[in-house]
Amino acid sequence: MDVGVYFDMRNPARWRRDPVELYGAFPELCEEAEHQGLDGVWVTEHHGFSDDYLPVPLTLLASAAARTQRVRLGTAVVVAPLHQAAELAEQAAVVDLLSGGRLDLGLGAGYRPPEFDLFGADLRARYQTNDDRARRIRELWAGREVTPSPAQSRVPIWMGYLGPMGARRAGRLGEFLLSADARNWEHYRAGLLEGGHDPSIARMGGGIQAWISDDPERDWPTIREHLAEQANSYRLHGRMGYSGLPPFKPVDPDVLRSRRPRGRTSTDYFVFGTAGEVAEFVRDFTAGAPVDTLYFWAALPGMSAERVAANVRAVATDLAPLLRKIEPSVAPVPTS
Template identity: 70%
Template sequence: MRTGLYFDMRNPVAWRRDPVRLYGEFLELCEEAERLGLDSVWVTEHHGFDDDYLPTPLTLLAAAAARTTRIRLGTGVVVAPLHRAAEIAEQAAVVDLLSGGRLDLGLGAGYRPAEFELYGASLRARYAENDARAREVRELWRSGAVTPKPAQPRLPIWMGYLGPKGARRAGLLGECLLSADARLWEPYRAALVEGGHDPAGGRMAGGVQAWVTDDPDGDWPVVSRHLAAQVDSYARHARQGTELPPPRPVDPDRLRAGEPRTSLNYFFYGTAEDVAARILDYTAGAPVDGVYLWAGLAGMSRDLVARHINTIATRLAPLLREAG
């Protein structure tokens, strides 16, 4: 099983830093991750967050492509309904060429009303639009209607769905499923068969909410503060533009004790052995060939992020690689 890192470039007010330095450090950390032997770096997309969440993942990966030579580069995800298929196809092809064929293109439906309003897109039709983008991008590359073509003969498209209905959508399309949750393998597999695709070609991978440390008790006071800021930000911005009341502040200890029912209601925390065991249980029985963890949580210092990357690379990744 491959191991990667996840970045969102948050810069919250409580720990505000020079954004120029923050983005420069991202590139340095990508180089360090590659040097340490990690397998992938993933970035994602949101718009209008007050903590400056990354809005342009493919732009950032183009810069990472120029600073690395081996590590794979993924979008987890591009919010596809906000963009034209030709735009996605062209930008993804350029990143794939710059990287020598290392791009994994994750596409997601999105969920925030404010983002759809900003881009003049339909929130109601987002799932159908996301599926359509995957089909359209494939056809644009196949037909040569957009140029240049990617370096990879079949650039992996990962459908960013986290429930059984989404897993079915990914299977019918014959694309990869961007989830590491083994519970989704059965609906994904069944839909691959129904769509006329060989289930032996089914691939799953995805993000895992986790933190690896050699000192769980000593690090928790710091990690829990940044975890709370990150999850509270997600919850607050998810309700932006709706009539829902403000969410309650998250309890990090409950997340640490929780089981992964949804993408944000749990947090695997502990030593490399502890976290590896939780990940292997979470992915057991499914064709999950990779997971990625937060390199750092909202507002963390570069030193703390770098230490976490080192721990992931030297302690966790070997355990997952051996088990895989």
């Protein structure tokens, strides 16, 4: 099991840091992740968030590529329908070259109307467009229609779909699935077969909504505040552009902590506990599926650089050794 950390670079007003310092610390944190033995650094994309959510993941990864030697660098995700395929193919190739062939390109469909309006993209066609981007990027690289070519002969493309329909789409494309939920394996496998792909090529991975502590009850009051900031920011910005929604209700972090994934697309949960408790959750959540890549929050919004660095070390030294003992396993699934 490969284990990494995940950054979104949010900078909320309540704990606002100098943006130059915040971004300047990122390459150093990537170096620390590599020094501590982690396998991956993943970043993400949104636009127009009031807390300055990261808008350009591949640009940020270029800075990590120049400061690291081994750790893999992933997007989770680039919102592909907001960008042209040629643009993504070129940017990804440059990051892959800068890193010596360490890029994992995660593509997602997006969901926020203001972002699609900003880029003049079609929200209604986002799933088909996302699939088309993956196909076209492969074509552009294979035919050298864009240059330079990536360092890797086949850059891993991960389709950022969390539910069964998306898992099937990823399978039909013959790409990897950026979901660590074992419940999606049956649908992903079915899509691989529909697309004429050997299911043995399957790979699944993704983010786990979790945080570790050697003393959860001592640390919960602090984590609770930052988790509330994160969850409420997602909820507020996710509502923008939609009409007829019920009044906004702030998230209760204690309720979030008590939940485990419910629906097949749910990220509305949070596992907070010791490294052993989080590892046990991961074992159950991924059991029976070809999950070999995981990443965890490096930071929750507003955390200091020192706290983030301490968390990166904790993930590397306390959690990762437990997760690496988990062998990806594939349970039998129905063939019809």
